[in-house]
Amino acid sequence: MSLVNRILKGVRNLTLASILALSVGCSSSSKVNTPSYVPQTKTYQEQNSNASLENLEEYLYSELAKRVDVNKTTTKPPTGQENAVDDLELRQNIYGQYYLTWSYKNVGDYNQDGIVDVKDVTPLAIYFGKESPLMPPMGWVPGPFWRGDWVDGNKDGIINVQDVTPLAANFGNECAGYKVQIYLNPETPGYEWDEIGFNLADPGFGRKRFWFHKLTGETIKPGMTFYVYPMDSEGCIYDTVASNRVTVP
Ligand SMILES: [Ca+2]
Ligand SMILES: [Ca+2]
Missing domain, CATH: 2.60.40.10 (Immunoglobulins)
Incomplete structure (x- = not known):
């Protein structure tokens, strides 16, 4: 499915219920009709258990639908x-x-390939629920060379669904x-x-x-x-x- 079609699909899915449901990592469609706000105190494990690449991508398209001129490339x-x-x-x-x-x-280039696009959802799914800055590999000492916060788009110290918004806001930046x-x-x-x-x-x-x-x-x-x-x-x-x-x- 093309980006434009995915964004248009995001428009169709852009209901308050779906956004709220996705914003708490809800993957079940049955829960869309009974949204409830879950505060930041939800544990990392709980958030991680509901984070899927598909959910994050759909939430991204919903965010893009609110921001991007789909005819502008x-x-x-x-x-x-x-x-x-x-x-x-x-x-x-x-x-x-x-x-x-x-x-x-x-900001938003979570896979660090130079451009902010849909592929940057994947690192979000990989690091979902983890604290930022991410810990360096074994044997490396955190310091000026280690700035493991590139996936934490909103700089709140944790990788979660709220980092989709900076991705959408910077979408297309190269x-x-x-x-x-x-x-x-x-x-x-x-x-x-x-x-x-x-x-x-x-x-x-x-x-x-x-x-x-x-x-x-x-x-x-x-x-x-x-x-x-x-x-x-x-x-x-x-x-x-x-x-x-x-x-x-
Ligand atoms: Ca990228
Ligand atoms: Ca964050």
Whole structure:
């Protein structure tokens, strides 16, 4: 079934009863007629027992039906403050050469493939009911490189059906990489220095990470300031928000 048809089906299913039933992970159609609000205090096990990929997908389509213009198929880069990089760092390697590094941010892209779409429901089903940030693999210590919160779209500390809403709100957002911008000094306007493609992101074991090594000792001077913007596949950064800035000491 095409996305448009699934969304239209979502419209047909968009009744108060069905939303309430799905919002508590109810998979039985017989329960749709007797919805009841279950507060956040419901245990993780109870929520997990009712979470299915199908239920989450249907809830997503219902959410999309309320938001998406089904005739509009264009993508756009991740916009807004919630998608702005906030951990850009300027570091030096053992040879004294500077490089930039930052974490990938694209709310709703739960499978971290660069685009927010229906495939991002699958990680929700996998991690459903778990606390966020998710624990790193055995032997890894939580730290700046481990930001296991990429599936927790609403940042409430738990992976559940409420993380469908941020997915729907950002549906279609595409991050094809980042543009690296620079201020030569505080008195001059910033301009585009270079860019890095999404395919070069380090998958790691948690949130994807970018490492930008195209800074050379000859050109990097004290006072230079760097920041990054997410871009879509057309290089568009319209309405995106710049990262934090880092300055060469
Ligand atoms: Ca995705
Ligand atoms: Ca959440």
